Amino acid sequence: MTDQDRRNSDRRKEGRDRLLTETEAAKLAGVSLNTIRYWRQTGTLPSVKVGKHPRVWLSVFLGVFQKPTGTSPMETPKAAGKIDGAGDIRRSA
DSSP states (O other): OOHHHHHHHHHHHTTSOOEEOHHHHHHHHTSOHHHHHHHHHHTSSOOEEETTEEEEEHHHHHHHHTSOTTSOTTOOTTTTTOBOTTSOBOOOO
């Protein structure tokens, strides 16, 4: 067992981590269920199977969103520089 596995195991025992359904993950990400399924199939969003049902650890899900910009398909418009600080969308020329 690696150190990372031990840390994950500790969080799960303490109730700080849980498994998300695809539907819950889609709602949290603000994307469609098909997008979550695509991300799972391509390995962008690691998942585990519980019986027949795919699940995503909450900590893993949040970690995907914290990757540096430009490497994640879930990059927000603000991170991509398309929304200014006031929340206004800048138009491309």
